[in-house]
Every structure is written in C-alpha cells, then in structure tokens.
Amino acid sequence: MQFTPYLSFAGQCAEAMRFYGEIFGATPQMQTFASVPPGGDMPPLPAEMQDWIMHADLRLPNGASLMGADMPPQFGGEPQSGVSIALTLPAETAEATFERLASGGTVRMPFGATFFSAGFGMCKDRFGTSWMVITA
Missing domain, CATH: 3.10.180.10 (2,3-Dihydroxybiphenyl 1,2-Dioxygenase, domain 1)
Known part of the structure; x- marks a missing residue:
C-alpha cells in the first residue's frame, strides 16, 4: 500500500x-x-x-x-487545512529544500536541530500547502 x-x-x-x-x-x-x-x-x-x-x-x-x-x-x-506533507531528505539537501518551500510562504518552525533530528522545520508555502521537512 x-x-x-x-x-x-x-x-x-x-x-x-x-x-x-x-x-x-x-x-x-x-x-x-x-x-x-x-x-x-x-x-x-x-x-x-x-x-x-x-x-x-x-x-x-x-x-x-x-x-x-x-x-x-x-x-x-x-x-487545504489540517494536513502537512512530511518530507525526509538527506542532511545535505534538507535545509535548502525547506527554504525554497518556505519562500513567499510562512515559516511555522524555523529549520534547525531538535532533540529528534539534526534538522527539522515546518512551513506553509505560498500556495497553502503545509510542509514538515526533516533530515534523514
């Protein structure tokens, strides 16, 4: 599935x-x-x-x-509301991808290190799609 x-x-x-x-x-x-x-x-x-x-x-x-x-x-x-697309990417591309998605949109949580990942951020892009980007 x-x-x-x-x-x-x-x-x-x-x-x-x-x-x-x-x-x-x-x-x-x-x-x-x-x-x-x-x-x-x-x-x-x-x-x-x-x-x-x-x-x-x-x-x-x-x-x-x-x-x-x-x-x-x-x-x-x-x-769109109430749903985010979670995107897991290699460390070398995750932050740059997050920045491109967030461009012209709204950053809900800036990309950075967290207790569960070396990189994680949340944004809503300029088209209304919510994204959660995390490093693998």
Missing part, C-alpha cells in the same frame, strides 16, 4: 505543481477542465475556470508521486 498526497487548489494548481516540479526535479503532467470531452457527466464550469487543472500528477524520480487539482466551489472544493 502507498499513500499519495492529493492537494486542493483554487486556480493555482498549475503554478504550484510547476514550482514543486522545479524543487523536486520532475515535470508535472496536467489536464485542464477544458480537455473534458463534451457530453460527459461533468457539470459545466464558468469560462474563467476552464483552464483550471482537473488533475495533476508529479511523478518523482524515486517513484513517489504528488497529485493535485483545482477544486471549483460548485464541486465542493475546500482549501
């Missing part, structure tokens, strides 16, 4: 997934709502939401995946 985080956005999914792709070294695959074939069972969306991302998949070189979508309010979309 494998758990895959699936992130919810409100119009920023494409930008967020490209950002994560730059950080983690992968290219996201994305499909917009405009690409849904006509006559399907998808409720109609306003024109301004047609370019929103219906599904995005960022497959990382190590086999892990991060998924997400823009969630229109009429589909019951809710912003």
